[in-house]
Amino acid sequence: MYDIIKKEFIKTINQRGFEKEEVVVRATPLSPQEAIGDPEDKDYPLVIGKERLMQAEFKSSLGQAFTDMYGNFSGRLCDIVEMDLTNNFRRAIFTSSLNAVMRYLGLADKTVHCRNNEPRECSRELVKYIERNYDHPKIAFIGFQPRMVDALSGNFELRVTDLDRDNIGKVKFGVTINSPEKTKENLSWCDIALVTGTTVVNNTFNQFSTSKPVIFYGITISGVAKLLGLKHFCYCGH
Numbered sequence: 001m002y003d004i005i006k007k008e009f010i011k012t013i014n015q016r017g018f019e020k021e022e023v024v025v026r027a028t029p030l031s032p033q034e035a036i037g038d039p040e041d042k043d044y045p046l047v048i049g050k051e052r053l054m055q056a057e058f059k060s061s062l063g064q065a066f067t068d069m070y071g072n073f074s075g076r077l078c079d080i081v082e083m084d085l086t087n088n089f090r091r092a093i094f095t096s097s098l099n100a101v102m103r104y105l106g107l108a109d110k111t112v113h114c115r116n117n118e119p120r121e122c123s124r125e126l127v128k129y130i131e132r133n134y135d136h137p138k139i140a141f142i143g144f145q146p147r148m149v150d151a152l153s154g155n156f157e158l159r160v161t162d163l164d165r166d167n168i169g170k171v172k173f174g175v176t177i178n179s180p181e182k183t184k185e186n187l188s189w190c191d192i193a194l195v196t197g198t199t200v201v202n203n204t205f206n207q208f209s210t211s212k213p214v215i216f217y218g219i220t221i222s223g224v225a226k227l228l229g230l231k232h233f234c235y236c237g238h
Helices: 002-016 032-036 075-083 088-104 118-134 146-153 180-189 222-228
Strands: 021-028 052-058 063-068 073-078 139-143 157-161 175-179 192-196 215-216 232-234
Touching: 002 075, 002 088, 002 222, 021 088, 052 088, 063 088, 073 075, 075 088, 088 222, 118 146, 118 192, 139 146, 139 180, 146 157, 157 180, 175 180, 222 232
Parallel strands: 139 157, 139 192, 157 175, 192 215, 215 232
Antiparallel strands: 021 052, 021 073, 052 063
């Protein structure tokens, strides 16, 4: 799948003659204030410190990607598309840069994280979106996003898996958070899957090729979703 993403991205930048353009990736951790503002709720991974945002800038357009590996990088687009995507750091550089370029070209929006209490608004809108498009489905939710799980658990039958060991086995909003080993079982059980876009960075993206509807959520996958024609929900991203 990464080969397909690279191929589509290369085609996009070559058509515009951007191969030699510089992309500056700011990969030092954005503070919680920079990343998400000052939300009332303090249980977001960004606030707790489990994840950080990588931010790429291309001709003043910004693209972000969640990652648990971060550092500084500056280079040309041709360097980025030729990079071996062997770890989360490299995949975050690639993904945030892709988002920034797609944003600059007007081919993608929602490439910058929402702020303050917008995650609550986003979660309310997600419930409406699912009811409008899928009625009352059983949902496999991949990647614990507290506001979304809170909103969905009160309206749908929900199973949740997450990579964070501190969440696994805990009951959150009436739902037990399971380990990733339950993902395959949950995908067989569900009517639809809601999958964090961070899967494109943490190398779990490929397992969500299924005949059932898959909706990726969040900013990280905004550009990839446009390139590959994936269903994508990100109501309050900027």
